[in-house]
Amino acid sequence: MQRTNPIACAACVLGAAAMSAVFAIGIPAGPAALAAGPAAPAWDAQAAARYMDNREVWWQGWDHDKRDHGTRCVSCHTQAPYALARPLLRDVLGETGVSPMEAAMLSDVEKRVRNWKEMLPFYSDEIYGTGKEIESRNAESVLNAVILSSYDRSQGHLRDLTRTAFDHAWELQSTTGPDAGAWVWQNFEYTPWESKESQYHWAALMAIATATAPGNYADEPATAERLKALSSYLKTHYAAQPLLNKIVALWAAHWLPEIVPESKRDALLGQLYARQRTDGGWSTTNLGSWARRDRTPLETRSDGYATGLITLVLEQTAPANPHAQRFDHIQRGLDWLIANQDKATGAWPAWSLNKNRDPHSDAGQFMSDAATGYAVLALEETRR
Numbered sequence: 230m231q232r233t234n235p236i237a238c239a240a241c242v243l244g245a246a247a248m249s250a251v252f253a254i255g256i257p258a259g260p261a262a263l264a265a266g267p268a269a270p271a272w273d274a275q276a277a278a279r280y281m282d283n284r285e286v287w288w289q290g291w292d293h294d295k296r297d298h299g300t301r302c303v304s305c306h307t308q309a310p311y312a313l314a315r316p317l318l319r320d321v322l323g324e325t326g327v328s329p330m331e332a333a334m335l336s337d338v339e340k341r342v343r344n345w346k347e348m349l350p351f352y353s354d355e356i357y358g359t360g361k362e363i364e365s366r367n368a369e370s371v372l373n374a375v376i377l378s379s380y381d382r383s384q385g386h387l388r389d390l391t392r393t394a395f396d397h398a399w400e401l402q403s404t405t406g407p408d409a410g411a412w413v414w415q416n417f418e419y420t421p422w423e424s425k426e427s428q429y430h431w432a433a434l435m436a437i438a439t440a441t442a443p444g445n446y447a448d449e450p451a452t453a454e455r456l457k458a459l460s461s462y463l464k465t466h467y468a469a470q471p472l473l474n475k476i477v478a479l480w481a482a483h484w485l486p487e488i489v490p491e492s493k494r495d496a497l498l499g500q501l502y503a504r505q506r507t508d509g510g511w512s513t514t515n516l517g518s519w520a521r522r523d524r525t526p527l528e529t530r531s532d533g534y535a536t537g538l539i540t541l542v543l544e545q546t547a548p549a550n551p552h553a554q555r556f557d558h559i560q561r562g563l564d565w566l567i568a569n570q571d572k573a574t575g576a577w578p579a580w581s582l583n584k585n586r587d588p589h590s591d592a593g594q595f596m597s598d599a600a601t602g603y604a605v606l607a608l609e610e611t612r613r
Contacts, residue, residue, distance in 0.1 A: 272566070272567045272570050272608055273570060273575060274318050276570070276572060276573075277314075277575040277576075277601060277604075278315065278322060278328075280576045281311045281314065281315050281575075281601060281602070282315075282328055282330045284311070284594065285308070285311055285330040285331070285334050286330055287591060288301075288304070288307055288308065289301070289330070296349070296351055297349045298341075298347065298348060299340075300337040300340055300341055302351045303334065303337060303338075304422070305427075306596065306599045307599070308334055309372075309376075309602070310598060310599045310602020310603060312334065314605035314606050315328065315331055315602075315605075317605060317606065318605065338376055338377060339377075339390060341373065342377065342393055342394045343390065343393075350362040350366045351365040351415075360413075363413055364414060364416060365415050367413045367414065368412065370394070370398040370412070371412050371431055371435050373394040373397065374391070374395045375431075375435060375438040378391050378446075381442065381443055382442065382443050384443070385443050386443055387442055387443045391442075395439070395446075398435070399451075399455050402458070402459070404458070408462065409458060409461075410432075410459045410461050410462030410463075411428055411429070411432045411459070413428070414428035415427070418522075419583055420519055420583060421473055421513075426471055426473070429474045429478075430473070432462060433463055433474070433477040435459065436456065436459050436460060436463060436481040436484075436485060436488070437480060437484070439455075439456050440456070440481075440484035440485060456485075460485045463485075463488045464487055467489060467493070471516060472500060472515070472516040472517060475497050476539060479494060479542060479546060480545070483546050498555070502558055505558055505561065505562070506531050509531070509561035510530075510536040510565035511532075511535035512529055512532055512535055513532055513534050513579065513580075513582065513596075514527045514582070515535070516535055521582065521585065522584055523584050523585055527580075527582065528580035530580075531565060531569070532577075532579040532580060532596070532600055533569065533576075533577025533578055533597070533604045534600040534603055535579075536577075536607075537566060537603030537604040537606060540559055540563060540566065541603060543555060543558060543559050543562070544559055544607065544610045547559065562607070563607065563608065563611065566604045567608070570604070575601070576594070576597045576600070577597060578597060579597050579599065579600035580596055582596075
């Protein structure tokens with residue numbers, strides 16, 4: 230299995246832990262062609278950090294996310310991008326450790342992993358409907374493993390607690406049926422975080438987390454067998470996925486190339502290039518067949534979530550897919566991100582696929598939370 234120097238990547242988490250780094254994965258650094266070019270215009274890292282910290286303060290004070298044993302549900306759209314991106318800003322901001330807001334968010338994962346048998350599922354069948362306990366338990370187990378292994382990666386050592394988190398996830402991995410190798414995922418029909426598409430998306434991120442866990446964890450016989458089943462699921466279900474999921478599959482294929490054979494990678498890259506807008510960005514609306522619940526038209530402008538994610542994946546997989554035109558697409562994506570940060574708030578724009586929400590409301594900012602995290606990940610990649 231290919232190993233390279235660790236840098237940051239993306240994932241989502243439903244519960245959080247006291248740690249000190251981001252989801253670090255081993256991918257080659259950004260293209261030399263970009264590094265050798267003229268210095269990029271400045272973007273405001275301090276404003277981005279301030280936005281993410283303020284959103285975390287809001288989340289910690291929200292009653293809706295309170296769970297048992299004094300823990301909180303941690304969202305895919307707000308906490309996960311925060312956990313992935315915020316630590317990357319420490320050097321540029323001159324920080325020596327995690328912020329208090331980050332520490333508060335991260336403290337829950339370890340507590341829930343350590344006391345796994347005592348913890349209740351985030352959602353009960355009695356209140357939310359049959360199957361929600363299984364869905365939320367499966368999703369939490371995967372995301373705990375993803376987030377803990379990412380922090381361990383930066384330290385170069387897989388802790389016993391992280392192994393325990395992986396064990397919880399592997400115990401719940403489906404072993405039979407059409408989705409063998411994956412996990413039953415939480416589905417409230419909220420695209421893209423808690424919907425039918427989410428199962429594949431986070432299965433791909435689990436594959437990345439496993440492949441890049443420190444200490445050659447992926448090569449251990451028991452893990453290798455589980456990872457083989459996961460890779461098989463990702464490969465056999467690839468064709469049916471929306472483009473958003475295929476992007477993450479391309480990411481995972483950096484370590485597990487069987488997931489997306491070379492011929493399919495070329496076709497996927499062609500689709501991504503064709504969907505890049507004239508302003509240099511991408512629109513999440515163009516990455517699947519979505520329909521809002523309230524029947525309002527989807528926003529079609531370029532957004533920070535699609536542009537950040539695609540630019541990041543193109544950057545990190547560029548050495549494995551050395552198309553000459555790729556670097557132009559990367560640079561145009563970076564230029565869009567630099568030009569479209571809200572300098573007052575530090576955030577990047579993105580819009581709900583589910584409802585026409587007030588962009589200034591708390592729920593209306595969920596997609597901007599994700600967009601800001603991925604924009605930071607893509608922009609920080611150019612420093613590495």
